[in-house]
Amino acid sequence: MTTRRHFVQSASALAALGTLSPLIARAQGVDQVKIINGFPAGGTADATSRRIGEQLRGSSYTPNAAVVENKPGAGGRIACETVKNAAPDGRTLLLTPFSCTSVYPHIYSKLSYDPFTDLMPVSIAAVMHHGLAVGPMVPATVKNVRDYVAWCKANPDKASYGSPAAGSLPHFLGALLSSYTGVPLTHVPYRGSVPGVTDMLGSQLASMFTPSGDFLANHKAGKIRIIATSGPTRSPFSPEVPTFAEQGFSELTTEEWFGFYAPAKTPSSIINSANAAINATLKNPTVISSLGTFGLAPAGSTVREMDKSQRDAYFRWGPLVKHIGFTGMS
Structure with a gap:
């Protein structure tokens, strides 16, 4: 780029002046x-x-x-x-x-x-707000958090949720939901959101808690369904999705x-x-x-x-x- 080339040429020329080089370095930043x-x-x-x-x-x-x-x-x-x-x-x-x-x-x-x-x-x-989304493994009749909890209770062998990491806020949101409802949910940690969303799309994972932005494209394409978000108000990026608080789970309200x-x-x-x-x-x-x-x-x-x-x-x-x-x- 012309700007970059000019910068390099100018810096090289001024460096030859020796005593001015520290001043030039500070002026140009890192x-x-x-x-x-x-x-x-x-x-x-x-x-x-x-x-x-x-x-x-x-x-x-x-x-x-x-x-x-x-x-x-x-x-x-x-x-x-x-x-x-x-x-x-x-x-x-x-x-x-x-x-x-x-x-x-x-x-x-x-x-x-x-x-x-x-x-x-x-x-x-x-x-960011975190979200709870369900994939093709979960039937279309599951439309909200209470439906999800009921389905997990009825299908304990499939009641798993992914998160981008063990110890992350999404992990703990799933753990809190499990604790407050008394329904066991198996946590599956991933190395980031993308691998977990991929497994959910492939019906290898029932659901996932993660930043809701990582769900948006597939949610809008109808491939997965975001059923709740964690913010104090609805996310402007998925305003059709009610918050956890709106669905009776105010303890899961958080932003990160x-x-x-x-x-x-x-x-x-x-x-x-x-x-x-x-x-x-x-x-x-x-x-x-x-x-x-x-x-x-x-x-x-x-x-x-x-x-x-x-x-x-x-x-x-x-x-x-x-x-x-x-x-x-x-």
């Missing part, structure tokens, strides 16, 4: 940013990383589009540990749901990272966000630059529209607002995790 997320390509985490990352080009933070690297596995913990160990120079960001930073500390006694000391909040990126983090000890000047660039990107109509196709609502924040939200979620989910009784292996 040369190349990598966004790491812990989930497979094709899902909501991947979409958020790519849609925002490509629009960072030309900001005061970085002259180039960010490179996205997927590190699926361990429910996103591998990605968190990777960023924890990265150099605190602004070149590496983590994009993760708050499950990894606010819920996992209650689950794993030997978590490989401390969300409050090893990672620095940068900005909330997007808010994806947020950007940097390694601890990243200079505040870089954090602030990244925050400003991300928040500007979230006002871009192209980004808003693109994220909307995945059921995501852009929601920027200050660093302090994100830190408070993370801590609020931590204190809310602690008692619920204890109620569910789930403990993950380190």
Whole structure:
């Protein structure tokens, strides 16, 4: 690209002046940013990383589009540990749901990272509602949550639900539904949403809890049916679907966000630059529209607002995790 070529040529020429090179480096920001997320390509985490990352080009933070690297596995913990160990120079960001930073500390006694000391909040990126969907294995007469619970009770050998990871909020929503109704539901964890949705489409899995955006395309095509969403109000992306609260399950009301983090000890000047660039990107109509196709609502924040939200979620989910009784292996 002409702009990129001009930047390289100019930087090379100015570098020869020696004493001016530090000033030029600071003026241009971070040369190349990598966004790491812990989930497979094709899902909501991947979409958020790519849609925002490509629009960072030309900001005061970085002259180039960010490179996205997927590190699926361990429910996103591998990605968190990777960023924890990265150099605190602004070149590496983590994009993760708050499950990894606010819920996992209650689950794993030997978590490989401390969300409050090893990672620095940068900005909330997007808010999502989770959904419960059923696939072809479940008869068309199942139209709502109570129908689903009754069907599971009558078909215990098929009463299973998938989630994008053990210990994720979708996992716990299924566990809470099981606890509050007294109907056993078998949890099937996946490495992200996409493999679980694929199994549900193929009638290998009855149902799934996951970000509702991961269901939207197949729901609109009539291949699966979203029967409830977790937000305090109906999702604008599937307004025909009632919330859990509307159906008598207010305990399952929750929202979750994806947020950007940097390694601890990243200079505040870089954090602030990244925050400003991300928040500007979230006002871009192209980004808003693109994220909307995945059921995501852009929601920027200050660093302090994100830190408070993370801590609020931590204190809310602690008692619920204890109620569910789930403990993950380190």
